[in-house]
Amino acid sequence: MTDVAIDPDRVLGNLYALREIGKYKTGVHRPTLSTQDIEARQWLVDELNAIGHAAQIDGIANVFGQSPASDRVILAGSHIESQNHAGWLDGALGIVYALEAATVIAGSETLRGKGVDVIAFADEEGHFNNFLGSYSFVGELDETAIDQSRNRTNGIGLRDALSSAGLAGTPRLVMERQRYEGFLEAHIEQGDWLESEGLDVGIVESIVSICQYRLVFEGIQNHAGTTRMAIRKDAGVAARNLLQRIDEAFLDHSAPRTVWTTGRITLDPGAPSIIPGRAEVLFQFRDADPDKLEELHNVLHGLVEEDNSTGPCRVSIETISRSVPAVMDPNIKASFDQAAEQHTPARHARMPSGAGHDAQIIARHIPAGMLFVPSIGGISHHYTENTSDEHIVMGARVFVSAAARLLSSA
């Protein structure tokens, strides 16, 4: 298709325009429902209206721009808010690619009657609650959840924040599933794999599941000077020893892309001269393969059981959450493969997504696919996050070309 060429200057120009909204050093500070976030959303509404889409901000702050097309339509987008004082491309890249796809396809003669609806989900970054916008758009966010959500930085309730943004009483839009061939989301990789392999784009196979656990160690709190080592029941030592064994066992059982993290260790009472009577550990692991996740879940429980039988402290394990890996649609993956092979032969590969994305929520309802571009040094969630202009432009070419392929295939 000759008339679906992107405009590189427009892609970069739109990204630069978004970077000015809430600019912070070389990144942005655009937390959900802040004035900067609403300004960015309004910017997108204006851009979408300018290409003939009917755009609005709905009652959860999702921006939705509907194409006038009705023959074959795909949905594309990402999130537009940022983490606090973070990078300029996380979310924004997927928004600008979706806008470019909508613009190019709206002007294409060969794709007449076909179009791209654009969505900017609210709060993928979880200032109030992870994936608020995508849950709302698939009809899985109830009013009670909105009543109960508070901003993790300033404690402001979601209702009050929506009201301050002028969105109180605005209806929430729900996806018309039958309208769509599928959902496409582009994102920066937020890791260093593409860069280290010298690749231009990655096609996401599946979005990993995160399994999170709380381990609680019960020992005996006592005096750090007078209690002999032989009789101590130190919950801190018990936690450290078990974590060491988990690390060793996971090295044996993990797949190449499995990752595991101890995010927090709390010792109680946490004083220099008191032997901890209690320790709490937050532990998580991620993988894209359900069988591997099950195996690691069992390994972890086995180690806890073993620890309990040998003592000296009691250990309990609680599952905080276990999500299911979101497998991307084979047809969309194939379209990305073909588009990538056309624009950057042999410099693309399939890969898992180690981070969560709105596409995992949408994938439960319509076919979904994701495209990654390299992150310089793998840095993200920091204001120095960046991607080269060449990679940004190449990603846009592959993304728009894949969208055109999906819309033109019978």
Ligand SMILES: [Zn+2]
């Ligand atoms: Zn993101």
